[in-house]
Amino acid sequence: xxETNELRLIPIAGLPEVRPGDDIAALLAxxxxxxxxxxxxxxxxxxxxxxxxxxxxxxxxxxxxTRLVESExxxxxxxxxxxxxxxxxxxxVCANAGVDLSNVESGWAALLPVDPDRSARxxxxxxxxxxxxxVGVVISDTFGRPWRKGLVDVAIGCAGVAGVLxxxxxADSLGRELAVTEVAIADEIAAAAExxxxxxxxxxxxxxxxxxxxWLRPGSVRDELIRDPHDDLFR
Amino acid sequence: xxETNELRLIPIAGLPEVRPGDDIAALLAxxxxxxxxxxxxxxxxxxxxxxxxxxxxxxxxxxxxTRLVESExxxxxxxxxxxxxxxxxxxxVCANAGVDLSNVESGWAALLPVDPDRSARxxxxxxxxxxxxxVGVVISDTFGRPWRKGLVDVAIGCAGVAGVLxxxxxADSLGRELAVTEVAIADEIAAAAExxxxxxxxxxxxxxxxxxxxWLRPGSVRDELIRDPHDDLFR
Numbered sequence: 001x002x003e004t005n006e007l008r009l010i011p012i013a014g015l016p017e018v019r020p021g022d023d024i025a026a027l028l029a030x031x032x033x034x035x036x037x038x039x040x041x042x043x044x045x046x047x048x049x050x051x052x053x054x055x056x057x058x059x060x061x062x063x064x065x066t067r068l069v070e071s072e073x074x075x076x077x078x079x080x081x082x083x084x085x086x087x088x089x090x091x092x093v094c095a096n097a098g099v100d101l102s103n104v105e106s107g108w109a110a111l112l113p114v115d116p117d118r119s120a121r122x123x124x125x126x127x128x129x130x131x132x133x134x135v136g137v138v139i140s141d142t143f144g145r146p147w148r149k150g151l152v153d154v155a156i157g158c159a160g161v162a163g164v165l166x167x168x169x170x171a172d173s174l175g176r177e178l179a180v181t182e183v184a185i186a187d188e189i190a191a192a193a194e195x196x197x198x199x200x201x202x203x204x205x206x207x208x209x210x211x212x213x214x215w216l217r218p219g220s221v222r223d224e225l226i227r228d229p230h231d232d233l234f235r
Numbered sequence: 236x237x238e239t240n241e242l243r244l245i246p247i248a249g250l251p252e253v254r255p256g257d258d259i260a261a262l263l264a265x266x267x268x269x270x271x272x273x274x275x276x277x278x279x280x281x282x283x284x285x286x287x288x289x290x291x292x293x294x295x296x297x298x299x300x301t302r303l304v305e306s307e308x309x310x311x312x313x314x315x316x317x318x319x320x321x322x323x324x325x326x327x328v329c330a331n332a333g334v335d336l337s338n339v340e341s342g343w344a345a346l347l348p349v350d351p352d353r354s355a356r357x358x359x360x361x362x363x364x365x366x367x368x369x370v371g372v373v374i375s376d377t378f379g380r381p382w383r384k385g386l387v388d389v390a391i392g393c394a395g396v397a398g399v400l401x402x403x404x405x406a407d408s409l410g411r412e413l414a415v416t417e418v419a420i421a422d423e424i425a426a427a428a429e430x431x432x433x434x435x436x437x438x439x440x441x442x443x444x445x446x447x448x449x450w451l452r453p454g455s456v457r458d459e460l461i462r463d464p465h466d467d468l469f470r
Contacts, residue, residue, distance in 0.1 A: 008242070009244065010241050093381070093382035146381060147327075147328035148389070148461065149417065149419065149459065149461070150398070150422065151418055152418075152426070154383070184385025188388070192430060195423050195443075196240070196242055225385060227384045232381060234313070234469050
């Protein structure tokens, strides 16, 4: 059973504008805000920028945009107007293959990191081995959902924190085995962190402080959160 | 632009087991934990119990279970084995029409509240008019998602807090209009609150403290978060 103490959601304001080659772990360490046991959530956008996942794109050129989205897609699921819902090469189903034009310099687009779990591990490992700070890392992105309006932040990569918390075999409060067994903890952490980032204010990272220690294990979005297409009823 | 101060997620432990006819607002007020400006998240299960949304069901009778799920459904989208993905009469697309067997007495099932926005309004209004505490209320439930494994808590009803935060017309940090414009704030609040509830520990409510005041407006999940079927690419 997890502990259920209070959690704090702490925005990390004041990070500089991130450019290709920047060291996000160093920028985070430099804030002096992180402590052991924190989970730090970093938006895809600054990870993509730091990793140089930027391509030139005229934002008004719809044909070039569509071509870019298609090249980032392994499988197109739906199209409507300029909107494409597809499965990316790394397995995410999302709008426009994660190609992002907001908070990016005009004339450029940001692509998803090639392997967001690896991106998270790099940040975690650098913080741990260089700065001696032992934190979980979640890379978040903003996805739409079928059936529900509005967008929520989800985890696209994680390291040092569970993707899914498996409660199978745990009893409910009445002592019977739980039917609801797998909580997508990394997604809930990403959603929680978004509450203190604010899309408009450009805060690209936040801390979730106080998580139970049993959530802090290697973790992987790819292995724990991406559903096998053969096991999916809506693909 | 929203403020981006720290938020606190506070579990509300020690609530008594809820029974039909119980007054959830009174139980919440009695904890002495709520203050003006809080958003209190209450799980569907205790709302359903308080509202008497319980029906007798032999948990091992698969035919009776399926019949109950069908009667709670307006439209069946998918079936696999005992799993039914359907649209409920109130418009939610979820597994088994929200019929819930965990944390319910053996021999019984909990159904979704008939109108969860109204349930949220009743709790909010009672706290406001009887106890003078002005809070937002979110009713949460645990839903699966296509394409991603694991479950997350989402909002099925809200009152006194926005369902969606509309940032259209807001500039991004580089001064251009945001492409990502509608944040499903009530869903992110529900997901955040789940982090301190814990499925196994039976904590059925939590406080999100410190939200920006511009999030605190009437709000409705039905009006803001349920996607019109005609506008949906996956139904």
